[in-house]
Amino acid sequence: MLKGFLHGNPIQTDALISAVPTQSIEEFPFAYTFENGCFRFWFELAPEDIVYGLGESPRGINKRGWIYESYCTDDPFHTETKRSLYAAHNFIVVSGKKSFGLFIDFPARIRWDLGYTSENRAEITVEGEDFAVYLMDEEQPREIIRTFRAAIGKSYLPPKWAFGYQQSRWSYHNAEAVDNVIRGYDEAGIPLDCVYLDIDYMDAYKDFTVNENAFPHFAAYVQDKRAQGIHLIPIIDAGVKKETGYSVYDEGEEKGYFCKKADGSDFEAGVWPGMCAFPDFLNPEVRRWFGEKYQVLLDMGIDGFWNDMNEPALFYSAEGVQNALDKAASLRGENLDLGKFFNLKDTFMGLSNAQSDYASIYHTVDGEQVNHQRVHNLYGAGMTRAAGEYFEKTAGSGKILMFSRASYIGAHRSAGIWFGDNQSWWSHILLNLKMLPAANMAGFLYCGADLGGFGDNATRDLVLRFLALGVFTPLMRNHSALGTRDQECYRFERTEDFRDVIQVRYRLIPYLYDVFVKAREQDDLIFRPLSLDYPDDPIARECETQLMLGEECMIAPVYEQNVSGRAVYLPEDMTFVRLSGERVTAEPLQKGLHYVSVALNEVPLFIKKGKQIPLCRPAMRTRDLNWKELTYIG
Numbered sequence: 001m002l003k004g005f006l007h008g009n010p011i012q013t014d015a016l017i018s019a020v021p022t023q024s025i026e027e028f029p030f031a032y033t034f035e036n037g038c039f040r041f042w043f044e045l046a047p048e049d050i051v052y053g054l055g056e057s058p059r060g061i062n063k064r065g066w067i068y069e070s071y072c073t074d075d076p077f078h079t080e081t082k083r084s085l086y087a088a089h090n091f092i093v094v095s096g097k098k099s100f101g102l103f104i105d106f107p108a109r110i111r112w113d114l115g116y117t118s119e120n121r122a123e124i125t126v127e128g129e130d131f132a133v134y135l136m137d138e139e140q141p142r143e144i145i146r147t148f149r150a151a152i153g154k155s156y157l158p159p160k161w162a163f164g165y166q167q168s169r170w171s172y173h174n175a176e177a178v179d180n181v182i183r184g185y186d187e188a189g190i191p192l193d194c195v196y197l198d199i200d201y202m203d204a205y206k207d208f209t210v211n212e213n214a215f216p217h218f219a220a221y222v223q224d225k226r227a228q229g230i231h232l233i234p235i236i237d238a239g240v241k242k243e244t245g246y247s248v249y250d251e252g253e254e255k256g257y258f259c260k261k262a263d264g265s266d267f268e269a270g271v272w273p274g275m276c277a278f279p280d281f282l283n284p285e286v287r288r289w290f291g292e293k294y295q296v297l298l299d300m301g302i303d304g305f306w307n308d309m310n311e312p313a314l315f316y317s318a319e320g321v322q323n324a325l326d327k328a329a330s331l332r333g334e335n336l337d338l339g340k341f342f343n344l345k346d347t348f349m350g351l352s353n354a355q356s357d358y359a360s361i362y363h364t365v366d367g368e369q370v371n372h373q374r375v376h377n378l379y380g381a382g383m384t385r386a387a388g389e390y391f392e393k394t395a396g397s398g399k400i401l402m403f404s405r406a407s408y409i410g411a412h413r414s415a416g417i418w419f420g421d422n423q424s425w426w427s428h429i430l431l432n433l434k435m436l437p438a439a440n441m442a443g444f445l446y447c448g449a450d451l452g453g454f455g456d457n458a459t460r461d462l463v464l465r466f467l468a469l470g471v472f473t474p475l476m477r478n479h480s481a482l483g484t485r486d487q488e489c490y491r492f493e494r495t496e497d498f499r500d501v502i503q504v505r506y507r508l509i510p511y512l513y514d515v516f517v518k519a520r521e522q523d524d525l526i527f528r529p530l531s532l533d534y535p536d537d538p539i540a541r542e543c544e545t546q547l548m549l550g551e552e553c554m555i556a557p558v559y560e561q562n563v564s565g566r567a568v569y570l571p572e573d574m575t576f577v578r579l580s581g582e583r584v585t586a587e588p589l590q591k592g593l594h595y596v597s598v599a600l601n602e603v604p605l606f607i608k609k610g611k612q613i614p615l616c617r618p619a620m621r622t623r624d625l626n627w628k629e630l631t632y633i634g
């Protein structure tokens with residue numbers, strides 16, 4: 001059962017697919033106050049309670065013992081001290097003494113103090129007074145999640161080929177670089193379906209343009225890659241370059257489609273193209289307009305995109321830089337003391353994604369000027385809806401690959417997400433694992449992290465172990481940042497190990513696709529914390545390094561360097577399967593704690609006793625997979 005409580009006059013977020021009857025906040029079952037323009041409520045947590053959720057966020061599967069903030073943030077250092085990442089997924093499930101789900105439909109900042117200030121108390125602060133809160137009241141967490149998911153509608157369905165292995169890098173600067181990647185994979189016999197085009201494919205970083213020097217005859221080139229079975233996936237950024245004569249800018253300008261400042265002029269900030277204007281994605285007319293822009297690339301044969309920088313990320317504003325320079329100038333000739341020095345340093349360090357810049361943006365919502373801070377978390381979601389709804393209308397569902405960096409619940413109907421700029425750190429394998437069930441709870445089924453890690457230099461063993469988790473994530477993409485060590489699989493020694501791991505993915509695609517479609521249709525999870533399936537098993541309840549997958553499997557990736565295996569807990573009897581290329585070894589193991597050895601070219605998988613899963617033969621492209629000729633293991 002889903003109950004809604006309403007206060008004030010909330011901004012329409014479209015998170016729910018249909019209106020749920022709401023009661024006044026006076027009926028809200030938790031203690032609350034209204035203070036300083038905020039709504040704050042709290043409840044006790046019993047020692048055994050687990051708090052799941054918050055989608056794409058830092059830290060554990062159990063969110064207890066930290067403070068989180070719903071505020072879409074471009075931050076490439078996903079350390080455990082952070083409170084926010086790129087998304088705002090305001091859904092939690094409390095499970096234990098009593099169980100319930102809670103969704104706060106509110107697009108500005110929310111603070112989730114989940115046993116941080118006081119160990120056994122959750123205190124949630126909504127930074128505004130216009131909001132709706134929904135409570136889901138069921139016995140089992142999985143039922144709570146189903147009830148919630150039914151209310152927010154079916155998740156985005158990607159094309160089947162989007163389950164293939166994908167290679168990205170910032171950047172493959174030209175057609176030759178892309179061709180080298182495809183050749184590298186083909187020669188090593190490693191399957192591949194997609195190659196990504198990061199910002200450098202564009203002309204001067206202008207959305208919906210192509211640099212003709214780097215990619216001459218782009219449409220023919222795209223066709224040629226398609227003939228090879230390769231999909232090229234260009235990036236689209238939120239900011240539109242301010243340049244007279246650039247049609248996207250001119251049109252947006254003429255029609256008043258960009259975000260404004262208080263004085264009615266366009267809000268501008270610097271991002272990759274230099275000074276940019278920002279489409280007002282809160283406005284449905286702007287969404288329709290921006291969605292149609294993707295057609296230019298669709299016409300060239302493109303059938304997948306990733307939306308970036310849509311928190312929105314802002315490198316600087318002219319005002320911010322001017323203030324910093326003024327401050328520096330005022331200090332010239334002065335004897336700097338420590339306080340002044342750090343203040344000056346912080347002023348410059350704080351130029352990007354500055355709260356003062358966000359606060360100076362205005363949107364038009366139903367004809368009314370609304371400050372950005374009231375709707376911040378809807379911006380990237382709006383951009384992604386713009387694209388997703390256009391694709392749905394023109395191409396139909398399951399045709400165009402689309403995923404986004406920033407998101408809010410509701411955007412899960414239009415697209416998937418990737419987890420942004422992680423690092424080539426061993427700890428980020430587990431961070432990736434922990435985000436998966438939470439993202440699923442928020443409706444995001446098509447998701448994954450940058451395998452091998454985005455920032456920093458990857459090692460061969462890290463990439464292999466990361467991939468062995470990525471084998472199971474719907475989005476299986478290796479991506480890395482400018483200036484980092486090359487991490488395409490064929491760049492490393494003994495490429496046959498990479499082939500062994502990625503072939504396993506291709507063998508599993510019929511199964512993984514089936515699990516995906518079922519989760520989508522049944523408003524269910526692909527990945528579940530063990531505690532959802534074994535609520536009475538104390539070890540399973542606390543497990544943060546393994547996940548249930550579908551009805552049949554459990555996954556437990558190796559996540560440390562220089563180890564030849566890991567400890568794994570089996571909550572029931574299972575078959576331990578090692579998959580490597582076309583090789584499969586199976587070993588029945590009893591419920592309990594085990595140490596399993598896993599070589600770098602192996603993918604460990606645990607199949608429940610009495611269950612079986614299908615495997616197909618590997619192929620170099622998803623289009624060449626034979627979904628009918630299956631063998632069963634388990």
Ligand code: MIG
Nearest residue numbers: 170198199235308405420421
């Ligand atoms: O400021 O387009 O998360 O995947 O490679 C960095 C360049 C901008 C951030 C994305 C990343 C992408 C990068 N972008």
